[in-house]
């Protein structure tokens with residue numbers, strides 16, 4: 001086997017027409033989007049089960065009626081808050097949640113899409129106020 005046959009195939013490059021179609025479809029989805037949820041998938045968080053959180057949320061998004069209101073993405077690197085145990089950041093709110101598990105992340109997603117009352121399962125580490133992120137007084141350094 002030569003070295004060329006070991007390489008993964010390169011991703012197909014989109015044509016201009018395909019890109020235009022993707023932009024239009026993306027624009028339509030963006031008009032529905034209310035919350036963008038980012039799950040840290042850095043090494044520390046992966047050791048604490050962030051991949052399980054991500055997989056479960058993506059599964060639930062397919063089976064529940066969340067539609068395009070909620071976008072769920074994983075980060076490709078550490079979000080810089082390893083001590084907060086699997087942080088999840090929500091935009092545009094600018095709220096970061098800490099100590100996440102599959103259960104708390106599911107509750108968080110439900111809270112976002114149904115506007116259900118938050119409770120102490122959701123532990124906020126930072127919120128964006130007056131131009132900067134501020135540590136929650138409930139969780140001092």
Ligand code: FES
Pocket residue numbers: 040041042043044045046077078079080081082083086087
């Ligand atoms: S690996 Fe997730 S915050 Fe560092």
